[in-house]
Amino acid sequence: MMKYLAIILLLFAIVLNEAHAQITQGFTVKAIVVDGDTILMENLPQIIIKDRRTFKSKRHAVRYNRLVRNVKKVYPYSQLAASLLRKYNDTLMATTDKREQRKIMKQAEKELWDRYGDELKKxxxxxxxxLIKLIDRETGSTSYELVQELRGRFTAFIFQGLARLFHLNLKASYNDDGEDQRIEDIVLLIEQGDI
Incomplete structure (x- = not known):
């Protein structure tokens, strides 16, 4: 009888060893309970649905396509400018010495000019x-304000004068509802991955 009991206990131990609870696979989701019913919650990315763009003339289509090409070319630079500005602001906040801050800014300007100068010249x-407008969109400050804050009023005045020679305005702000609506539409399409 002891033999049978030992065999039964051994088989029982083997079976229990092989029995597993539910395997925990999957993922965690947010949910809310409304009137005893569980509803899953998920944040979805913004999707823009627009009619197919029609143009009054071939010239308008060419202008729009040129604008798309230009925005696609400069948009990465505006994002880069915003991220570098945050990085350099953090670095500048770490020191209170004005001379050290000027040294950091000169070094940063030299690095940026060496790395991106040729591309920006083209x-x-x-x-x-x-690019000026998109930098305002990404940073919340006009290019003039950024130069004034980082390099001083006189340098900002000189840069504004140079920009005016090329019919540009560093004080131009980004207006996504008004005149810059087409640029905003293109940027949203780029962020969405449609173009």
Whole structure:
């Protein structure tokens, strides 16, 4: 009898060892309970649905396609400018010495000019205007305000004068509802991955 009991206990131990609870696979989701019913919650990215764009003439289509090309070219630079501005602001906040801050800014300007100077020199005037507006969109400050804050009033005045020679305005702000609506539409399409 002891033999049978030992065999039964051994088999029982083997079976229990093989028995697993539910395997925890999957993922966690947000949910709310409304009137005893559980409803899953998920944040979806913004989707823009627009009619197919029609143009009055072939010239308008060419202008729009040129604007798309220009925005696609300068948009990464505006994002880069915003991220570098945040990085340099953090670095500048770490020190209170004005001389050290000027040294940091000169070094940053030299690095940026060495790395992106040739590409920025090749931009057209219209691409420069779009870049100025997109920098305002990404940072919340006009290019003039940024230069004034980082380099001083006199330098900002000189840069504004140079920009005016090319019919640009560093004080131009971004208005996504008004005149810059087409640029905003293109940027949203780029962010959405449609173009």
């Amino acid at each position: 931009m057209t005037v219209s691409q420069g205007l779009i």
